[in-house]
Amino acid sequence: MVQENYREVEEKVLRACERCGRDRREVTLIAVSKTKPVRMIQEAVEAGAVVFGENKVQELCEKYELLPKELHWHMIGHLQRNKVKYVVDKAELIHSVDSFRLAEEISKEAGKKNVQAGILIEVNVAEEESKFGVAVKDTEELIRSISGLPNICIYGLMTIAPYVEDPEENRPIFRSLAKLAVDIKKKNIDNVRMDVLSMGMTGDYEVAIEEGATMVRVGTGIFGGRN
Numbered sequence: 001m002v003q004e005n006y007r008e009v010e011e012k013v014l015r016a017c018e019r020c021g022r023d024r025r026e027v028t029l030i031a032v033s034k035t036k037p038v039r040m041i042q043e044a045v046e047a048g049a050v051v052f053g054e055n056k057v058q059e060l061c062e063k064y065e066l067l068p069k070e071l072h073w074h075m076i077g078h079l080q081r082n083k084v085k086y087v088v089d090k091a092e093l094i095h096s097v098d099s100f101r102l103a104e105e106i107s108k109e110a111g112k113k114n115v116q117a118g119i120l121i122e123v124n125v126a127e128e129e130s131k132f133g134v135a136v137k138d139t140e141e142l143i144r145s146i147s148g149l150p151n152i153c154i155y156g157l158m159t160i161a162p163y164v165e166d167p168e169e170n171r172p173i174f175r176s177l178a179k180l181a182v183d184i185k186k187k188n189i190d191n192v193r194m195d196v197l198s199m200g201m202t203g204d205y206e207v208a209i210e211e212g213a214t215m216v217r218v219g220t221g222i223f224g225g226r227n
């Protein structure tokens, strides 16, 4: 089942790229394996998955230990500062940085482990009260402050769009995030690349790709529903 699902999502990613004239290699499909067992991850690997997203530190660390080292792990969920030390050398990218204090902790722990941490800034484009993420208007200022920290590189932006029935409703959100990234990239801030846009989930990843996503995070579409 997982293998079929993965191939189907992969096919839809490819078709979305073709529709908007993008190279398939511009988009990374992240298989969001949170709450799902190692056995299902292995099935996804057999279908070609190499990048996995988790939202809990302990779960990411456990799966990291159990699975082959060739796989890539991304931390996509809210991260507490006291847990940074466990993931900073395991997660290739942390998608969910929304405060200077968290970035400062990541920088410190990356320094101790002698690694360069890659991060994305989580932006609350939809301005939903329940969500994490920095407001659009405060994003540049946050990035400027983080860019001065050692052992950290800001690769781009991430957003979680609202759950909607019709994915078209989220198109303006994806477009806003893409525009924000372009605006910030133009400022040429040190340690800020701004070429990653992590946006789009099971319900709306095709629209996100059309709007410039370079990473889509698909859980349910690959592994089925979660409890």
Ligand SMILES: *Cc1c(COP(=O)(O)O)cnc(C)c1O
Binding pocket: 032, 034, 055, 076, 077, 160, 201, 202, 203, 217, 218, 219, 220, 221
């Ligand atoms: C769970 C999760 C996803 C995947 O959601 P699906 O709708 O199951 O594809 C993507 N991004 C984040 C940050 C998540 O926590």
